[in-house]
Amino acid sequence: MLRIDAHQHFWQLSRGDYEWLGPELEVLYRDYLPAQLQPLLAAAGVSKTVLVQAAESVEETEFMLRLADDSDFIAGVVGWVDMESGNAVDTLDRLARHSAFKGIRPMIQDIADTRWMLKPELEPVFTALIERGLTFDALVTPRHLEPLLILLRRYPDLKAVIDHGAKPEIATGRTTEWAGDIARIASETSACCKLSGLMTEAGDNPGFESLMPYMEHLLACFGAHRLMWGSDWPVLELAGNYPQWLAFAERFVAPLTEVQQQAIWAGNAERFYHLQV
Template sequence: MRIVDTHLHLVHMDHFTYPWLGGAGALNRAWPAEAFAAEAQKLGIEAALHMEVDVAEADMEAETRYALEVNPLVVGAIAACRPESPDFPGYLDRLAALKGVKGFRRILHTSPDELSQGQLFRANLRRLADRHLPFDLCVLSKQLPVGRALVESCPEVQFVLDHCGVPDVAAQALDPWRREIKALAALPNVAAKISGIVAYAGPDWTTATLRPFVEHIIESFGWDRVVWGSDYPVLTLTADLARWVAATQEIVAGASPDEQAKLFHRNAERIYRL
């Protein structure tokens, strides 16, 4: 099955500053495109979208430009942004003009809940609709109601929920996560990304550990509104790329070839306009 990876992080410490990496343990090193590509292509990953890596704000635009040229496997970039800034419209104009910019993200899971509730933030985010550019929604499980309010406030914008809404997989904390996912999935302008959950699963996870979370996402959003992402290199905290690919494939093995194609590449190609 051909795979499009919608969530690849690359770290180039010789080019950019990553303030958060100082406290990130084993992740605090370079993660170049060549190493990922060598592993990914053996697993059927034929294309990837670079996901912004929360670089220093001064480096955001340069990170996006660099990612678009870094490796043939990287076919586009989801750029960092600051919708709360009055300068956002000009920033959007510059980046949207770049061939290969496929969406935007503003990290919310480490930000105050009030950030995405601001009128300027929401008004600026609505500017994405006319450009057909999605916004990746990265919130913690406890912030899912905050994320839902943002999605409701921008009904013309396509959202993609990152990392299944960051459930506590290690504790098997299915509730109230399941209820909040159902409520979010009731909104037609949001899709879900099956990614990231191995980092929250603990070091001894098995496919059975992940299964109820992946299956609930698919049941809630349906096969037309799910995409797949590696969350490389964050996944290396508890696994490797091959193990995550194999686990996902095992979980959806009972689905039809058409349904699997939607998850692994077709929906990504539509939502991100690849």
């Protein structure tokens, strides 16, 4: 069965534009590059990946596109543009000349203004994404789900995917509002969702049982046809490791049909990002 990791990162500290990444993050505060991931992919039976931005700079997107040129397993790159810049659409068009470039991800979770995504100044970029068939990764937390629903209603043709299930507060158990909001987005929009990042939200080395209710809720809301598996490696290393999260996902999808499993493992990501696998 084909497997695609729909969400992973690389970084090189000497590049100097990872503002969120400091020594206090310990295990993450070092270079993570294709050579470290390749053996994990081989052991997991993962053929291709989608490489996602980790810095608010176009230079990092260009760095990722160069990595894609040199790494056969990188099937797509989700980058970044300054959506408030007057030349944002021109930058988008320049990046899109590279066949690996699939879309963008603003780091919404780090923006103080919860409703930033609704600013009218962003309209030209959202329109350009739709017209060019490019994707929008929504890096949001539960507090962003209400404005995200407004955004998705405003742009019903936007190809959007919610990263990490919108990061439910699994560790604290304060997830009732998240559960309702995520269900509403799933029922009222065409957005997809990534089955990723949940281990990190659950604390240090969580067990399968602590994650299962949230995985089940995402599956119930989005269905197997709108859910895509991703590792969120190496951020995953804060709470577990690649083989562990893979085993959890395997256990979770085991009761599903083969068609449903293939959709979650690869088919949905392949279709959403227009990957050549």
